Amino acid sequence: MSLDISHEITDTAGELAFAPPADRHSGAGTWGLGELTELERSAQLKLMREGQLGSVHSWELVTAVDGPGTRMTIFMNGCPLRCLYCHNPDTFNMKDGKPVLAADLIKKIKRMRKVFKATGGGITISGGEVLMQRPFAENILMSAKSLGIHTCIDTSGFLGAHASDEFLDNVDLVLLDVKSGSEKVYRELTGRALQPTIDFGDRLSALGKKIWIRFVLVPGYTDDPDNIEKVADIVCRWRNVVERVEVLPFHQMGTDKWESLGYDYKLKDVHPPSKGAAEAARDIFRARGLTVY
Numbered sequence: 001m002s003l004d005i006s007h008e009i010t011d012t013a014g015e016l017a018f019a020p021p022a023d024r025h026s027g028a029g030t031w032g033l034g035e036l037t038e039l040e041r042s043a044q045l046k047l048m049r050e051g052q053l054g055s056v057h058s059w060e061l062v063t064a065v066d067g068p069g070t071r072m073t074i075f076m077n078g079c080p081l082r083c084l085y086c087h088n089p090d091t092f093n094m095k096d097g098k099p100v101l102a103a104d105l106i107k108k109i110k111r112m113r114k115v116f117k118a119t120g121g122g123i124t125i126s127g128g129e130v131l132m133q134r135p136f137a138e139n140i141l142m143s144a145k146s147l148g149i150h151t152c153i154d155t156s157g158f159l160g161a162h163a164s165d166e167f168l169d170n171v172d173l174v175l176l177d178v179k180s181g182s183e184k185v186y187r188e189l190t191g192r193a194l195q196p197t198i199d200f201g202d203r204l205s206a207l208g209k210k211i212w213i214r215f216v217l218v219p220g221y222t223d224d225p226d227n228i229e230k231v232a233d234i235v236c237r238w239r240n241v242v243e244r245v246e247v248l249p250f251h252q253m254g255t256d257k258w259e260s261l262g263y264d265y266k267l268k269d270v271h272p273p274s275k276g277a278a279e280a281a282r283d284i285f286r287a288r289g290l291t292v293y
């Protein structure tokens, strides 16, 4: 099934300039660019379309998450999904990010080369949704590859049709979130359709691109064994490229952010799953011969 992304492109284009949002909370960031003239706005749009400028939330150095070794994970702003459990609701909108020049970010990445080499690490572009800003991500990934640095993207796959084969040539590993196996639950949880993720996984599998699957176990939403079986069925379509499945127990870490942004957080009363429930979920994947964490 092909993905109709025309509405996504329109949404994205409407958000491209970095004028700070009207509802910016004091202390939520000082890097808004203020009122932009038409000239400044169109100059920014041009730089973004060329991949020279991105809207970035933050970056951090992490070890043993977001891919192998020590990694610089870059969190982009802008996401077409609205996951009820999102830990980073401050990345929902592209306009809320910090304007960052690709050249500056590449310099920072270059300085980390020795650490990446010593630990078998690299960079991971996450979000928000990395594919909302494909030209910028492509520029960063291509530059990292040319420096011999391992590259990952962390994505829901919803905008997988935005990623050309050439884009994927610069990606060593895809961290693919399969948020539910049931279309109904997927939509309830994310506000979007599941099929684009399946289509993207099918493409990655055909291309021989390595995948790590992520599945968040949310009591009352994704933890029905039938739903987990459906996720496992989907993952097995990509058996030739899936290196591991990570079952991540839901937790309440994002609550404060939702409240401080004035968003309605619907999972207030949801408790993290028990260790037993998380292991039972992992067993469903293990039973298919998959490597599970």
Ligand code: SF4
Binding pocket: 079, 080, 081, 082, 083, 085, 086, 087, 088, 089, 091, 127, 128, 129, 156
């Ligand atoms: S895809 Fe990720 S960033 Fe986007 S809403 Fe879901 S959890 Fe948040």
